[in-house]
Amino acid sequence: MTYWDRYLQPTTVDEALRVLAQAPGESCVIAGGTDLLLDLQQGRQAPVHALVDVTGIPELREIREEDGAVFVGAAATHSRIVEHPLLIRHAPCLVEACSLIGGPQVRNVATLGGNVSHGLPAADGTIALLALGAQAVVAEAGGRRTVPLESLFIAPGRTTLSGRTAILVGLRFPERGAHEGSAFHRTMRPQGVAIAILNMALWLRLDETGTIDEARLAAGPGGPTPRRSRRAEAQLCGQAANGVVIEGVLEALAEDVQLRTSAHRATAEYRYHLLGVLLRRIVPRALASVAGALPAIDEEPGESVEVG
Numbered sequence: 001m002t003y004w005d006r007y008l009q010p011t012t013v014d015e016a017l018r019v020l021a022q023a024p025g026e027s028c029v030i031a032g033g034t035d036l037l038l039d040l041q042q043g044r045q046a047p048v049h050a051l052v053d054v055t056g057i058p059e060l061r062e063i064r065e066e067d068g069a070v071f072v073g074a075a076a077t078h079s080r081i082v083e084h085p086l087l088i089r090h091a092p093c094l095v096e097a098c099s100l101i102g103g104p105q106v107r108n109v110a111t112l113g114g115n116v117s118h119g120l121p122a123a124d125g126t127i128a129l130l131a132l133g134a135q136a137v138v139a140e141a142g143g144r145r146t147v148p149l150e151s152l153f154i155a156p157g158r159t160t161l162s163g164r165t166a167i168l169v170g171l172r173f174p175e176r177g178a179h180e181g182s183a184f185h186r187t188m189r190p191q192g193v194a195i196a197i198l199n200m201a202l203w204l205r206l207d208e209t210g211t212i213d214e215a216r217l218a219a220g221p222g223g224p225t226p227r228r229s230r231r232a233e234a235q236l237c238g239q240a241a242n243g244v245v246i247e248g249v250l251e252a253l254a255e256d257v258q259l260r261t262s263a264h265r266a267t268a269e270y271r272y273h274l275l276g277v278l279l280r281r282i283v284p285r286a287l288a289s290v291a292g293a294l295p296a297i298d299e300e301p302g303e304s305v306e307v308g
């Protein structure tokens with residue numbers, strides 16, 4: 001079985017858009033291929049005429065500061081993100097999330113843009129980016145647009161980029177200000193499954209009195225698409241950092257998410273239990289990040305919960 005006829009390696013975004021549009025049959029963007037090649041092999045993606053490799057486009061590999069924001073090119077690998085000083089400083093939750101993805105071989109080729117574009121509700125990089133308030137920079141034949149990250153997602157594994165002649169150029173989020181910090185936490189099956197049982201990312205800002213004045217919280221898989229919990233964020237705001245009461249936040253978070261039983265990962269019941277476990281751990285870690293001292297991550301292996 002041939003999964004593709006031609007493998008194209010453009011060096012600019014315009015050239016990539018042109019070859020995507022001109023291919024005589026269906027064509028598809030590929031970056032690290034760690035999701036796409038499995039999708040082709042296992043039949044979730046039909047064979048295509050052309051694979052268009054975007055990793056040779058210099059702009060898509062850039063990580064830079066721009067006008068009070070940080071830009072991470074879609075083809076930046078998780079390994080580069082984890083070691084990049086700009087991201088260590090401005091995006092602790094993203095660095096933590098990317099450091100946990102796969103093993104070193106996967107992280108060396110897999111990209112942040114691929115993690116986002118694959119559109120899974122529990123993709124670790126995506127969940128961290130939601131907490132950072134990220135926007136997506138998308139290029140299409142008509143030009144470029146910058147849209148809120150959440151608006152890209154339509155259904156599990158489907159984004160507004162799917163089946164279109166569109167390229168995710170990169171992700172953009174505000175630089176970290178004073179009294180701001182973030183953390184990521186997840187519970188994972190010990191082996192064999194690439195996506196978390198449950199993950200969570202939290203970004204916080206305190207005012208000068210030590211009160212939480214803004215929060216962004218995302219948990220995945222929290223529904224059919226990656227999303228934030230606005231109700232839980234509202235419950236965090238106004239609380240004193242030295243005495244955060246978790247119960248109301250947890251109730252609001254549980255109302256916002258739709259946790260389901262999945263065949264290879266966990267029951268819905270176990271996931272609701274984990275919601276409280278992760279929340280109780282992530283709040284002090286995010287507050288420690290605000291104080292500039294994020295403690296080392298301690299990933300929880302999930303208990304084996306066999307279902308289906």
Ligand SMILES: Cc1cc2nc3c(=O)[nH]c(=O)nc-3n(C[C@H](O)[C@H](O)[C@H](O)COP(=O)(O)OP(=O)(O)OC[C@H]3O[C@@H](n4cnc5c(N)ncnc54)[C@H](O)[C@@H]3O)c2cc1C
Nearest residue numbers: 029031032033034035036101102111114115117124168194
């Ligand atoms: C062993 C293993 C372990 C893994 N562990 C984890 C894990 O712990 N956490 C996790 O979240 N994921 C995990 N993954 C999934 C995967 O590695 C990540 O989602 C990765 O970031 C995907 O990036 P990629 O560059 O390989 O994407 P690809 O496979 O190249 O592409 C994925 C999808 O995105 C599209 N795409 C890619 N780049 C662009 C772009 N710039 N513009 C438009 N569309 C684009 C492709 O067309 C395709 O549909 C794992 C995978 C494996 C094989």
